[in-house]
Amino acid sequence: MLLPVIAGVDGSPESLAAACWAAREADRRRLPLRLVHASDPRPRRTGGAFGTAGPGERARSPLRQARDRVRAACPGVPLDEQQAEGDATAALLRAAEQSEMLVLGSRGLSGFTGFLVGSVALGVAARARRPVVLVRAGEEAADEHLPAAGGGGSTTTRYRDVVLGVDLDAPCDELIEFAFESARTRAARLRVVHAWQQSSPFGLGPGEIGLVDGPLRAREWHGFLTAVLQVWREKYPEVEVVETVTEGRAAHPLVRAASAAGLLVVGRHLTGRSPGPRTGPVAHSVIQHAGCPVAVVPHE
Known part of the structure; x- marks a missing residue:
């Protein structure tokens, strides 16, 4: 069903x-x-009376x-x-x-x-x-599409990008699949964003990317992102994928990307890292500031 x-x-x-x-x-x-x-x-009050x-x-x-x-x-x-x-x-x-x-x-x-x-x-x-x-x-429906040639709203032009925020420390299938399927049903481009932060030398573990200069570190993360997405590219060959890797906190580049997007997709851990129900700091920030619809996808 x-x-x-x-x-x-x-x-x-x-x-x-x-x-x-x-x-x-x-x-x-x-x-x-x-x-x-x-x-x-x-019962509720209406005009001073219930x-x-x-x-x-x-x-x-x-x-x-x-x-x-x-x-x-x-x-x-x-x-x-x-x-x-x-x-x-x-x-x-x-x-x-x-x-x-x-x-x-x-x-x-x-x-x-x-x-x-x-x-x-x-x-x-x-x-x-x-x-x-x-x-x-x-x-409105026109907000999901690119503007017409004259700059006005349209529902017949191409769909705006779907933007996906990915945490490469713990990429999850549910989140990535939701974004790819959303892009497929729209025949839209999928823009995948990963933000990385410089690690402390005391926080590095076996197999982690070492402390190298920024451009080389970015290339390493880009290669990792490409590898994670490869199976999904094969499953969704019709979806055009654009990868963006940037240094810094994740919320800022996601909000920027969402300014020209039709949908922003972010994740939320079902097993909370803090007590009580939380959307997580990235999801909470983009919910507050993104200018397009935001999909919050729960995952383990």
Whole structure:
């Protein structure tokens, strides 16, 4: 059975943008789409008094709004809806378990200031065992494509790059496969970025790249990156791959690359290196600052 792409909706502009992005992604991957709304069963105040509408009635409006947007944008995508009761984070985490990916909205101010991520989106991205894609308000289909010849938006030009951040100390198949598949379904170029930092002589272990000058060290890392990606190039021969190796912290080159990208893909360790749910410093930084949708892919 094909797992659906799931979009969490609440009627906000960012969740409606996320629903439309999820519909386009479902269409690209030939998957069904499911819209999920988590409604709080407790009564709420309306105009100074508690509203009398039941949870089902309150849920129908966000679902109806999202359904109407999706039907207008991608009329051919198989679509169903689900109302989930209770805490939104818990409900979305349960939904994610049965999804190919979960798509959520994030409050984005602009490509320069990046995301203002709500507690629900950040909490889900930090805990989910399936990929979570965060989409800012205002994201449109044309934003995924290169501009037209005259500089205006277009949905018929080539897709923008998919950018993948790779940690060569622990490359993982789930993350790399997600990025290659995302590039394949778009016929987009995949730009793979690895950032390395100069090691202390006391931190070197057997087989590690030694303390050599910067250019030679960069070439060594580039060769390692090429070797890691070789099996994926063979599996996805139609995907054009561009490799970038840079010295420094990973978040900065990823945010720069994301400024011209259609999707940024980063990883999150399922086995946390610190107590409690965390997205990790690189994922957290790019979620806050990247100007395109960000996919957070969990891995061991």
